[in-house]
Structures are given as C-alpha cells and as structure tokens.
Amino acid sequence: MVKNEVEIFLFIDALGWELVEGTGFMSEELPFRRRIEMQFGYSSTAIPTILSGRTPAEHGHLGLFRFAPKDSPFRRLGRIEPLMRPRSFWNRGRVRHWLSRIIGRLYGFTGYFQLYQMPFCKLPLMDYCEKQDLFASRGMGEIENLRDFLTRHDAAYHISDWHIGDRRNFEAARRALGEGKTFLFIYTAELDALLHRFPAPPVADVIREKLAWYREEILSLFKICADLKKTVRLTVISDHGMTPLTKTVDLKSAVEKTPLVFGRDYGACYDSTMFRATFISPDSERIIREAVKPFENDGHWLTADEEKHYGIYRADRLFGDAIFLMAPGIQIVPSDMGNVPLNGMHGFSPEDKDSQAVVLSTDEIPERVRCVSDYFGLMKQRVEEREARGV
Numbered sequence: 001m002v003k004n005e006v007e008i009f010l011f012i013d014a015l016g017w018e019l020v021e022g023t024g025f026m027s028e029e030l031p032f033r034r035r036i037e038m039q040f041g042y043s044s045t046a047i048p049t050i051l052s053g054r055t056p057a058e059h060g061h062l063g064l065f066r067f068a069p070k071d072s073p074f075r076r077l078g079r080i081e082p083l084m085r086p087r088s089f090w091n092r093g094r095v096r097h098w099l100s101r102i103i104g105r106l107y108g109f110t111g112y113f114q115l116y117q118m119p120f121c122k123l124p125l126m127d128y129c130e131k132q133d134l135f136a137s138r139g140m141g142e143i144e145n146l147r148d149f150l151t152r153h154d155a156a157y158h159i160s161d162w163h164i165g166d167r168r169n170f171e172a173a174r175r176a177l178g179e180g181k182t183f184l185f186i187y188t189a190e191l192d193a194l195l196h197r198f199p200a201p202p203v204a205d206v207i208r209e210k211l212a213w214y215r216e217e218i219l220s221l222f223k224i225c226a227d228l229k230k231t232v233r234l235t236v237i238s239d240h241g242m243t244p245l246t247k248t249v250d251l252k253s254a255v256e257k258t259p260l261v262f263g264r265d266y267g268a269c270y271d272s273t274m275f276r277a278t279f280i281s282p283d284s285e286r287i288i289r290e291a292v293k294p295f296e297n298d299g300h301w302l303t304a305d306e307e308k309h310y311g312i313y314r315a316d317r318l319f320g321d322a323i324f325l326m327a328p329g330i331q332i333v334p335s336d337m338g339n340v341p342l343n344g345m346h347g348f349s350p351e352d353k354d355s356q357a358v359v360l361s362t363d364e365i366p367e368r369v370r371c372v373s374d375y376f377g378l379m380k381q382r383v384e385e386r387e388a389r390g391v
C-alpha cells in the first residue's frame with residue numbers, strides 16, 4: 001500500500017439515513033453520500049456481514065440465539081437450572097450481566113456473549129452464534145474475514161478492539177496513524193445505545209452532541225494525516241437506523257398458552273422484532289400459526305422469496321422453519337431479549353425508512369455499493385487498488 005495515503009473505514013452503529021439527512025451530519029467534509037439497504041437482522045447479523053461480505057445464509061448468524069437442541073453448548077446447564085431459585089433473583093439485569101460473563105469465560109467464548117432474558121430452562125436447547133471473536137484472525141472459521149484478508153495482503157492495518165468504548169477506539173486509531181498504519185477499520189457502537197433511548201424525531205440534544213463529537217474525532221484524524229503529510233480517504237459506514245416504538249405485542253404468551261410443549265413440540269426464539277419458530281410435532285405448525293393470527297395486522301410471516309431477497313434463506317432451516325416479522329415500530333414484549341420495550345429498536349423490514357443505513361465518504365462511492373454486504377467488497381477493492389498502484 002502507498003505509504004503517503006491512508007484509507008479509513010469508520011463504522012458507526014445505528015447511524016441511519018434519516019438521522020444523517022435530518023442533521024446534515026458532516027455534509028461538507030463527507031460529500032459523497034448514499035442510502036444503504038440494511039442487512040436484515042440485528043448488529044449481530046450485520047457485523048459478520050460487514051467483516052466478510054457474506055450474507056447471513058452463508059455465515060450463519062441471524063439472531064444471537066438459535067433453537068438447536070443437538071448443537072447447544074449449554075446442555076449441561078440443564079442440571080443446575082432447577083437449583084436456581086428464586087427465579088426473580090436470577091432474572092435481574094445485573095445478575096444476568098455477571099452470569100453472562102461467567103458463562104462466557106467458562107465456555108471459552110471469545111465473542112460477544114449476553115444472556116439477555118433467555119430463560120435458563122430454555123438455554124440447554126439453544127445454540128449461540130457469537131461464540132468466537134468475529135474480528136480475530138480466523139474468527140469466522142473457514143470464511144475469510146477482514147483481518148484474514150488484510151493479513152494475507154500484508155497491509156499495514158489497524159482494526160479497533162470492539163471490547164472498548166468509542167473514545168478509546170479513536171485514541172487507538174490516532175496512535176495507529178502515528179505508527180504508520182495505512183488502513184484503519186474503526187468500530188464504534190455508542191450511538192446505537194443512545195438511539196435506543198432517544199430515537200429521532202425529534203433529534204435529542206444528546207444525539208446531536210454525540211454526532212458533534214464524532215465529527216471532532218474524525219477531524220482530528222484528518223489533522224493527524226495532514227501533519228504526517230499523508231492524504232486520507234475516509235468512509236463512514238453503518239448497519240441500520242433506529243425505529244421509534246409505536247406499540248408492543250405479547251406474542252410470546254399467545255404461543256405459550258397453546259397446549260404445545262417447548263422443546264418437545266416446537267422451538268422458538270423471540271427477538272425484539274421477530275419470532276422464529278421451529279415446528280417439531282405434526283400439529284405444531286397449524287397450532288402456532290393459529291396462535292399468531294391475532295397479530296397478523298402487526299406483522300407477517302416471511303415468504304421464501306423474502307428470505308431469499310434478504311439473504312437469510314437456508315434450506316436446512318438453520319434459523320427456524322418460519323419467521324414472523326413485526327411491522328416497523330412494533331416490538332415483541334416480553335421477548336428473549338428483554339422484559340420492557342425500548343424507545344427505539346432496529347431489526348424491522350430493511351425497506352422501512354428508519355431502517356436505512358448510510359455510507360458517507362470523502363471520495364466517490366462505486367455505484368455497486370448498495371447494501372451492507374457490499375462494504376467488504378469496497379474495502380477489498382481499495383486495498384487491492386492501492387496495492388496495484390503502490391507496491
């Protein structure tokens with residue numbers, strides 16, 4: 001890679017098109033701007049897509065949990081679950097947070113691991129998709145990830161540590177520039193947490209302040225490059241926007257009121273915006289679809305064509321036999337993710353205006369970059385072009 005040119009990709013979780021349009025975020029400094037189609041799913045789906053260019057159908061990450069009795073790493077936890085009384089204690093947020101850390105360590109997970117509100121009695125029937133650190137070398141197994149690619153190309157690169165906060169990640173990026181790194185992938189996730197609490201419109205002051213802060217940080221990267229007499233090309237990428245809460249539905253209770261037994265007759269994952277069902281006993285599909293009927297004004301069962309279009313279709317039904325997606329703004333409460341709704345949520349239909357992500361750049365963005373799964377190709381192209389020119 002040419003030594004006096006720097007390529008920076010900055011990922012800002014949940015920086016949606018609507019927010020960027022509404023605030024004019026860095027319109028002068030980053031004049032090349034495009035609305036990007038969100039990756040169907042959550043950040044846990046989008047990150048592996050960004051890091052590999054593969055769809056969820058290819059990399060196998062959709063919801064964090066997956067009904068998979070045969071593949072569950074938690075099978076042995078079933079033995080201690082009956083001892084965990086009173087349940088209310090073990091369901092407290094802080095207890096669950098610490099327990100997540102302990103379980104993650106115990107199982108040697110290097111990826112992001114959180115139990116959320118997944119009931120302990122169901123855990124032995126669940127697999128968890130982020131057991132490995134996706135950013136690490138060979139973190140996605142056989143699939144080449146960004147680090148594998150940059151290492152193979154012998155690039156002088158820096159990739160953020162996702163365990164630490166935004167401030168420290170910008171500090172690390174500045175240090176990396178000083179050390180002569182010429183390809184940076186900076187990861188930031190704090191805007192997402194804020195937008196869950198303060199979704200726009202109207203754009204809350206804390207959100208404006210955070211955006212102003214990102215701008216300052218970006219300008220500081222430009223300044224360092226200028227001081228080092230290096231030209232810089234910076235591209236901001238995001239994975240989705242944020243949709244304000246309009247309504248909650250208790251779809252979980254409706255399914256649990258049926259005579260079906262979880263684990264024997266059916267499997268289920270209740271994410272905040274979608275219900276993934278696995279049908280086991282012969283009648284289970286009919287009974288579950290019947291139980292969900294009252295919610296059909298608030299959501300719909302995805303067709304195979306929709307699954308294919310969103311890159312989540314698997315013939316082996318890894319993600320469940322059927323997926324019921326809520327309409328934008330409507331959250332499933334309670335779900336395996338939480339017992340209370342959030343003011344804002346993502347993970348709705350990618351076509352919804354509040355779902356749209358963005359790419360913003362100092363330089364022209366190739367026409368073919370239209371959805372989240374195209375970012376990896378763009379990063380690859382930039383590395384290969386410079387390699388061809390400079391080395």
Ligand SMILES: [Zn+2]
Nearest residue numbers: 043192193196
């Ligand atoms: Zn989020």
